[in-house]
Amino acid sequence: MIDNLTKLEVLKLEFTNEKEIMNKSKLALELYLPVFWATNNSLNDMYDYALEVGEGDMKRANVMFEIFAPDKQKEDFLDNVDKNEYSSLILSSILSAVGQLREYPRYGMDYYTILNDLYISADHLSGESIAEKLNISRTTFYKRKKEALRLFSVCLFGYKIPELKGYLW
Template sequence: MDLFFNEINNRKQKQLQIMKNNEINPKHYHNTKLLLKLYNKVLWRINNNFQIIEDECSYTTGKKMDELVDNLLDAEMFVSEARLESRLQSIKDSREIIKLIDKALIMLKSYPDNEERYYWIIYKAYITPEKCNENDIIDFLRCSRATYFREKKKAITIFSTILWGYLIPELLDENNDIGLIHS
């Protein structure tokens, strides 16, 4: 058991060191920026997919989706179980990505020495449903254009470090631990 706690402490120390040094893999920075740009589209897709599945079930079977889920055997004739399962898995995966991004955003909000500034940069540039242009964000932050772009890069770097250096490895460890428990 002590070995287990030592391993956790070692990982947390390494993650803190990475965050302090702002060491970031360029691929992680790029991927983080892409995830942030897709955030609202993924939310839209999740909400829209539920409606599409509901409409498809209603059209093909004359039943609502919750009725079909209650009695999936009846739906087999009309809606491919594998197709429904695949769509629901896709929605679940997308929701997990959104949860990770939201959790990283909360952690970014409490990042020391920035007074939530990095949080607001990421939130206003990528997360908020109301589109903010660069000038709106610069006015909100009360800074120069150069400062905004420098801080935006720093915010994405720290966000990326939280996501790829802390949350995703933690998630993978949890999944490995669950796999070991089931074995």
């Protein structure tokens, strides 16, 4: 999970040109599922650990952890909580930016479907399958994919990430 978090640090950079922004946007989308699953697994592990410590009772786990856990263990646990929260906020921003594409007046649902089916959905579809699903040619698919990435970049780096700046760094 830490490796994936390090890759998401890329989102904090300032961008100077459209190509760089597009590359960072595509990277954010490509990292979405691996980071999502790593975060989910980490949260499940933390939950299982808490249940084990508290013998099935979360309130008891909290008390036991607070009173008896060594400082290093508390520090590591809280650090893990912070990393998971950071990852969750970034993932939420990515998902929200993709979702905003649906509202775009022209081809918005196509843009949403393209990015969702290529990057967000666990059931990845190929470009050809998405073109078929949308009943468009492959050429049109690639044009709309490029436009979808451009609009996603605006949503993510123009609105979503700036909203988090005061909170995350």
